[in-house]
Amino acid sequence: MNVLTENWDTYWEGFLGTVKLTAVSAVLALLLGVFVAACRVSPVKPMRVFGGVWVNILRNTPLTLLFFAVVLGLPRFGVVLPFFTFAVLALGCYTSAFVCEAVRAGINTVPTGQGEAARSLGMTFGQTLGLIVLPQAFRSVIPPLGSTMIALAKNSAIAGAFSVVELLGTYRTLSELGFNIVWTFVWIAVGYLIITLSISLVFGLMEKHWEVAR
Amino acid sequence: MTGPVTGPATATVTLEPERKGKAKVEQASALYDPPGPRALARHRLYGILALVVFAGILAWIGYKLVDTGQFAADKWNPFTYQGIQDLLLRGLGNTLRAFVWAAVLSLALGTVLAAGRLSDHRVVRWAATAVVEFFRAMPVLVMIFFVFVALKTEPRVALITGLTLYNGSVLAEVFRAGVHAVPRGQREAAYALGMRKTQVMTYVLIPQGVRTMLPAIVSQLVVALKDTSLGYLISYEEFLYAGKQVATNLDYGLPFIPVVMVIAPVYIGMCMLLSGLATWLDRRGRRSARTSG
Missing domain, CATH: 1.10.3720.10 (MetI-like)
Known part of the structure; x- marks a missing residue:
C-alpha cells in the first residue's frame, strides 16, 4: 500500500500520461479510421485500393515495429517531433485500421433501402454516407469500437519503452528507488484496470443510450 | 448520381455477389448505383486526382529517402x-x-x-x-x-x-x-x-x-x-x-x-x-x- 501513497505523484503522472496518450490517439484513430472506411466503400477505385492497402498493411504490422520505424526511423528522415507526437502517430495510424474495419462492418448492417431512398431523394455519395448511412451504422459500431479503444489503451503501454511518460514506464523509476517490485506492478495493474474498465463502462452507457428498437 | 442506368450492367452487378467478393459488391449497391456515363466520367476524374495525390506522397517519400541518403551503399552494404x-x-x-x-x-x-x-x-x-x-x-x-x-x-x-x-x-x-x-x-x-x-x-x-x-x-x-x-x-x-x-x-x-x-x-x-x-x-x-x- 505504501508503494502507492509514497509515489502518488509518479503514479498520477504516469496514469495521466496513459490517459492523455489514449485520448489523443483515439481522436486521430477515429478520424482517420472513418476516412479510410469512407475510402474503402467509395465508388472510386483508386481510393478503395488505397483503403484496402492501408488496412491490410497496418493490421499485419507489429505495433513495436511501427513504433521502431516512427520513433527511430522518422528522425533519420529529417522529421523531428516530440516523442509524444510520434507515439500518437504510431498508435493512431495502427488503431485506425481496426476502426476502419469496425465502421465498414457497421455500414454493412444498414439496410440497403436506406441508401436507395437517400439516392432517390437526389443525395450524392457523400450525403448518403454522411447523413444517412453513417449515423445509423454508428449504433452497431459502438461495441466493436469499444473493444478497439480498450486495445488502444493497452497498446499505449508500448510507448513507455519509447521515451513517453505513461503508466507502465513508472516501474523503472520505482524499481530504481528500491521499492517492492511486486507491489509496484500491482498498482500499475490497478491503474490499467481503472482505465480499461472505465472505457468499457462509457461504451456500455453509450450503447444503452443510443439503443433503439428496430 | 445520374439517373439512367443501362440494364445489363445492373444485372451483372446484382448477380455477382454469389460468386466473388460478396461484401464489397453488396456495399457498393447500398451506397451508390451502378454509375451511368456521366458518373463514370466523374469517378474516373476523382480516381485520377486521388492517384495524383498518392503518387505525389510516394514521390515525396522517395525524394526524402534519396535526399537523406538512405540508398547510400554504406548503409546497404552490411546486408551483404x-x-x-x-x-x-x-x-x-x-x-x-x-x-x-x-x-x-x-x-x-x-x-x-x-x-x-x-x-x-x-x-x-x-x-x-x-x-x-x-x-x-x-x-x-x-x-x-x-x-x-x-x-x-x-x-x-x-x-x-x-x-x-x-x-x-x-x-x-x-x-x-x-x-x-x-x-x-x-x-x-x-x-x-x-x-x-x-x-x-x-x-x-x-x-x-x-x-x-x-x-x-x-x-x-x-x-x-x-x-x-x-x-x-x-x-x-x-x-x-x-x-x-x-x-x-x-x-x-x-x-x-x-x-x-x-x-x-x-x-x-x-x-x-x-x-x-x-x-x-x-x-x-x-x-x-x-x-x-
Whole structure:
C-alpha cells in the first residue's frame, strides 16, 4: 500500500500520461479510421485500393515495429517531433485500421433501402454516407469500437519503452528507488484496470443510450 | 448520381455477389448505383486526382529517402555480410520459436481455462472467469515486464509467459463462444443418448465447434505473432532486436531506414500469410455451413 501513497505523484503522472496518450490517439484513430472506411466503400477505385492497402498493411504490422520505424526511423528522415507526437502517430495510424474495419462492418448492417431512398431523394455519395448511412451504422459500431479503444489503451503501454511518460514506464523509476517490485506492478495493474474498465463502462452507457428498437 | 442506368450492367452487378467478393459488391449497391456515363466520367476524374495525390506522397517519400541518403551503399552494404545475415536469420528463428511456443502453450492454457469456464462447479467457473477477465484487461507488456523484472527470468521465458497468459485467456473466450455456438439440440440429443458431460464435449460439441472457432483461433495467433516483437523491449534476441543491433551500428552509418525496409516486409508478409489463412478458413467454413443448413 505504501508503494502507492509514497509515489502518488509518479503514479498520477504516469496514469495521466496513459490517459492523455489514449485520448489523443483515439481522436486521430477515429478520424482517420472513418476516412479510410469512407475510402474503402467509395465508388472510386483508386481510393478503395488505397483503403484496402492501408488496412491490410497496418493490421499485419507489429505495433513495436511501427513504433521502431516512427520513433527511430522518422528522425533519420529529417522529421523531428516530440516523442509524444510520434507515439500518437504510431498508435493512431495502427488503431485506425481496426476502426476502419469496425465502421465498414457497421455500414454493412444498414439496410440497403436506406441508401436507395437517400439516392432517390437526389443525395450524392457523400450525403448518403454522411447523413444517412453513417449515423445509423454508428449504433452497431459502438461495441466493436469499444473493444478497439480498450486495445488502444493497452497498446499505449508500448510507448513507455519509447521515451513517453505513461503508466507502465513508472516501474523503472520505482524499481530504481528500491521499492517492492511486486507491489509496484500491482498498482500499475490497478491503474490499467481503472482505465480499461472505465472505457468499457462509457461504451456500455453509450450503447444503452443510443439503443433503439428496430 | 445520374439517373439512367443501362440494364445489363445492373444485372451483372446484382448477380455477382454469389460468386466473388460478396461484401464489397453488396456495399457498393447500398451506397451508390451502378454509375451511368456521366458518373463514370466523374469517378474516373476523382480516381485520377486521388492517384495524383498518392503518387505525389510516394514521390515525396522517395525524394526524402534519396535526399537523406538512405540508398547510400554504406548503409546497404552490411546486408551483404555473412555475419549480419546470420544475425538477422537467427533473430527470425528466435521470433518463430517464441511464436510456436506461445501458440502451443496458449492453446493449451486456453483449453484449460475454457474447460474451467464451462465447468459445472461454481468455484471453478468463478476462478476461471476471474483469471480470464484479469489477463484480458491487462496490457501484454505489463505481464511480460512483470515476469521479466519481478520474477527475474530470462527474456525468452518472460516473453513466452506473457504471450501465453494473454492469448490463452483470449482463446479461452473463443473456445467458450465456439462451444456455445453449437445448436442446443446437439447437446440435448447427446445427453438424451446417455452420454456423460465429457463425452458430450469431446464427441459432439467440440468437433462441431472447431469449425466456427478456427478462423478466430488463427486470427488470435496472428496477434501472438505480432506481439513476439515485444521481446525487443526486454532485449530478447528476436528479429526486431537483431534489426536494431544492425541499425545502431555507427560503422554502417546508422542504417535505420534500410533495416526497417528489410525487416518490415518479412514481418508483414508472415502476418499476412497467417491472416490470409484465417480469411480462407472463415470463407470455407461459411460456405459449407450454408450448404448443410
